[in-house]
Amino acid sequence: MPSKSRRPIAVLLLTVWFFLMGLVPAWATVPFYEGGISNEQEYREVLFITGTPIVVSGQPRETTTTGRDGAVTNRITATLENKDLRVKVTRSYTYITTKEIKGTQELFNTRVGSFSETITVDKDKFVLAGYQYSGSAITDKQPAVAYTSGSWNSRKTYSVNGTAGQVVVETQGFSVGYQHAWGSTTTRTIDGTVTYDAKITIDKVVTPVKWTGTYRVNSSHNRGRHLAFLPTEPAQISFEGSYIDTAQSTGTMNYTYNMPRLDRGLVVGTARNQGNAAQQLTTLPTQKRLPVKTLRDMNGHWASEDVQRLVSLEVLEVPGEYFGPRLPMTRGEFATALVKAMQMPLPQPPPPPKTTTKNPPVEESLFADVPVSDPSYRYYQAVQQLGVMKGVGNNIFHPTGELTRAQALTIIVRTLGLEGLAPVGSNLTTPFRDDAQIPSWAREAVYVGHQLGLAKGDHFGYFHPNEPMSRAEAATFLNRFINYLQKEMKAEYRERILYYR
Numbered sequence: 001m002p003s004k005s006r007r008p009i010a011v012l013l014l015t016v017w018f019f020l021m022g023l024v025p026a027w028a029t030v031p032f033y034e035g036g037i038s039n040e041q042e043y044r045e046v047l048f049i050t051g052t053p054i055v056v057s058g059q060p061r062e063t064t065t066t067g068r069d070g071a072v073t074n075r076i077t078a079t080l081e082n083k084d085l086r087v088k089v090t091r092s093y094t095y096i097t098t099k100e101i102k103g104t105q106e107l108f109n110t111r112v113g114s115f116s117e118t119i120t121v122d123k124d125k126f127v128l129a130g131y132q133y134s135g136s137a138i139t140d141k142q143p144a145v146a147y148t149s150g151s152w153n154s155r156k157t158y159s160v161n162g163t164a165g166q167v168v169v170e171t172q173g174f175s176v177g178y179q180h181a182w183g184s185t186t187t188r189t190i191d192g193t194v195t196y197d198a199k200i201t202i203d204k205v206v207t208p209v210k211w212t213g214t215y216r217v218n219s220s221h222n223r224g225r226h227l228a229f230l231p232t233e234p235a236q237i238s239f240e241g242s243y244i245d246t247a248q249s250t251g252t253m254n255y256t257y258n259m260p261r262l263d264r265g266l267v268v269g270t271a272r273n274q275g276n277a278a279q280q281l282t283t284l285p286t287q288k289r290l291p292v293k294t295l296r297d298m299n300g301h302w303a304s305e306d307v308q309r310l311v312s313l314e315v316l317e318v319p320g321e322y323f324g325p326r327l328p329m330t331r332g333e334f335a336t337a338l339v340k341a342m343q344m345p346l347p348q349p350p351p352p353p354k355t356t357t358k359n360p361p362v363e364e365s366l367f368a369d370v371p372v373s374d375p376s377y378r379y380y381q382a383v384q385q386l387g388v389m390k391g392v393g394n395n396i397f398h399p400t401g402e403l404t405r406a407q408a409l410t411i412i413v414r415t416l417g418l419e420g421l422a423p424v425g426s427n428l429t430t431p432f433r434d435d436a437q438i439p440s441w442a443r444e445a446v447y448v449g450h451q452l453g454l455a456k457g458d459h460f461g462y463f464h465p466n467e468p469m470s471r472a473e474a475a476t477f478l479n480r481f482i483n484y485l486q487k488e489m490k491a492e493y494r495e496r497i498l499y500y501r
Contacts, residue, residue: 037219037251037281044279045080047087047119048194048215048257053277056080056087072097073113091117095133104142108150110135119158126167130157137175142417143386144342145485148177148186165198165208176493181343182485183224185493190217200265211267213259220494223249224486227290227309239292243312248285254278254498295323303472306479315341316475325472332399334408334474335389336379341478342415346378347385367397388414406442406465408474409455412481413445422447430455432463439465454484 036045044057060078067073073096080089094113099106110133117128137150151174158167170193177186194213199206224247231241256276261268290312298304307323310316315337316323339346349372350363365372370380380397383389388411392398413419422428422444429435430447432455438446442465449455454477457463469477 037221037253037279039249039251039281039283042281043078043080044281046253046255046277046279047082047089047121048213048259052273053255053257053275054082054085054087055279056082056089058089070099072099086120086122088120089117091115091128093117093131104140106139106141108137108139110137110152112154117158125161126158128156129159129166130155140417142415143383143388144344144415145178145180145417147417148175148179150175160198164200165196167198168195169193170195176497178489178493180485181341182482183222183490185220185222185490187218187220187494187497189497190219191215192217194259202264202266207266209265209267211260211262213257215255215257215259217253217255218498219251219253220498221249221251222490222494223247224490226486227313229305229308239294242292243290243309245288245290245313246285247288249283250280251282252278252280252494252498293318294321297322297325301325301472303476306475307472309479310337310341310475313341315478323471325470325475327471328402328468329408329471329474330399331389331397331401331403331407332376332380333471334403334411334469335383335399336376337474337478338388338411338415339379339382341482344382344386347381366395367391368395370397370399383411402468403474404466404468405463406439406446408469408477409449410442410445412454412477413448416452418448418452419444421451430463431461432457433461434463434465437465438463452484453488454480456480 036043038044038060042057043060044055047054047056058078058080060076060080063075065073065075073094075092075094077092078089081087093115095110096113097108097110099108101107112131112133115128115131119126131154133152133154135150135152135154137148139146139148151172153172154170156169158169160166171190172192173188173190175186175188178184192215194215196212197208197210199208201207226246226248227243228246229241229243232239254276255278257274259273261271261273291314293308293311295304295307295311295318298307301307303325307316307325311318311323316333317336338344350361353361363372365377366381366384370377374380376399380389380399384391384397389397392401428443428447430438430443430450432438432446432450446455446463446465455463
């Protein structure tokens with residue numbers, strides 16, 4: 001608790017800003033590095049006062065402008081308070097970011113522009129006198145996932161009660177994240193050092209005080225989608241139930257600190273004030289009811305749930321009442337389903353000519369066997385241009401061809417952009433008993449798919465790479481991919497960093 005006697009108290013300000021509308025653009029992931037969480041109604045962050053965390057809250061505001069040179073300026077203003085402890089923070093920062101595009105990658109460099117911040121704790125005042133900041137980030141846009149990584153260094157210098165002294169807060173940290181159709185996660189780690197050097201006055205006695213404290217903040221923001229089947233009551237209704245697509249954002253923060261023991265601002269002995277804590281805030285879930293489709297040949301089928309999920313999502317199209325689970329999945333059907341499941345953008349036809357001519361140019365198809373007028377052409381065009389499906393040679397897409405297991409897994413790994421995770425070398429092997437039957441062009445993808453849990457063999461350990469996938473098997477495989485995006489990828493970017501680093 002802050003004392004009511006007049007003395008300067010060193011304040012360590014920790015803030016992490018969470019954007020609840022999905023993954024923040026790469027240029028915005030770095031500036032908001034200091035600690036905190038928020039939902040629609042409240043923002044919280046933690047101040048360290050005499051080694052004890054004090055929570056302040058408010059509603060920060062952000063505005064973004066783009067200059068003629070393309071540089072983006074973010075301005076953040078906030079008034080945060082803890083009225084019970086008589087603590088108040090007022091701030092206004094601007095960050096200026098430039099972007100450079102290199103192929104599929106976007107490179108961002110950020111510096112601080114203007115700054116103003118005042119922190120009052122009871123009768124003590126800390127004014128931000130100097131602020132140095134340098135941050136950079138990179139976003140790599142793969143066919144269905146954008147991966148982001150950033151790092152930064154900063155130094156803030158606060159004057160204490162005018163000329164009584166200063167507090168210097170230095171931080172360094174990094175952030176990692178991803179964004180795709182099924183969610184996003186951004187996780188940050190911040191290591192900071194606080195150096196206090198000021199004179200305090202107690203009972204008219206002026207005493208110089210010097211000390212140093214350290215802290216670490218791990219914070220993460222996740223936006224996720226979850227599909228749940230809700231049975232319908234009463235029994236006398238035309239459908240058994242329907243799926244609900246629920247979206248929700250969660251901000252999680254944990255921190256540890258090692259500060260001196262202070263009494264009325266004076267260092268007490270050599271013992272340290274050490275501790276840890278965690279906080280979490282979630283947004284109100286949003287729900288979307290999905291359409292219901294009755295499939296007469298899926299009642300009691302082992303893949304019924306997987307098929308129903310994808311049909312409700314309109315990832316798989318079934319014009320009638322029969323799905324045909326044992327029929328082979330074609331290359332064209334799989335390409336269309338993948339684009340829909342991952343919400344990949346469809347290429348747009350070329351604009352019409354500005355002047356009318358007797359013979360306007362006609363768009364030429366990328367494929368010799370698929371005309372532009374084909375309803376699925378744009379889906380095939382999307383996967384081809386993104387490098388996900390490359391056809392079978394000689395500009396042939398072969399949409400009616402059967403899809404093998406090796407082909408399906410290679411397509412998914414390319415969609416993730418993770419082919420490079422396979423070790424380099426000609427002796428690359430997988431644990432499957434039919435490893436020798438894996439085509440050379442699919443070996444790296446099968447290796448990576450197995451490491452990610454996407455490639456699973458049968459009960460006897462066989463992968464059957466060259467066998468066609470049935471429509472039921474393809475639906476199960478696509479659902480396994482979606483579950484990986486929803487759960488395993490989130491755990492890799494959040495739980496592993498927050499709790500197991």
